[in-house]
Amino acid sequence: MATFRGTQMSTKHAGSCLCGEVRFEIEGEFERFYLCHCGRCRKDTGSAHAANLFSSTAALQWISGKHKVRQFDLPSTRHGKCFCSTCGSALPMVQMNGKLLVVPAGSLDSEVRIRPDAHLFVASKASWDDALDQVPSFDGFP
Ligand SMILES: [Zn+2]
Ligand SMILES: [Zn+2]
Secondary structure (H helix, E strand, O other): OOOOHHHOOEEEEEEEEEOOOOOOEEEEEOEEEEEEHHHHHEEEEEEEEEEEEEOOOOOEEEEEEEEHHHEEEEEOOEEEEEEOOOOOOOOOOOOOOOOOEEHHHHOOOOOOEEEEOEEHHHHHHOOOOOOOOOOOOOOOOO
């Protein structure tokens, strides 16, 4: 029996930065989705944790604004990030000599269908990053 592997291969994800100058497409599937609470990810995102999707097979294509994309690699570490030089938004990054594509989940405009696999480096999480699901929630501003 034939399988419809081709259907899965053609999955496309679209993303962009906040100012809209940078647009990209990703063709393929994500294999892992991690929320990293380490000090570097907290500093780099300005938030409680990074939320990154990982793929060893998906292909990244810049649709517009490629010249606006900057990469920062923290010396003597494997920590790096790509961002828009106009608005600072986090953008996808290719790591390990092209073997691994890392995509900040918040940079995607299309729906992310996989759930996070795990929280990482929770030993380093912020002092206020605890039982956040018990904090009052509003649909918009209170
Ligand atoms: Zn931008
Ligand atoms: Zn981290």
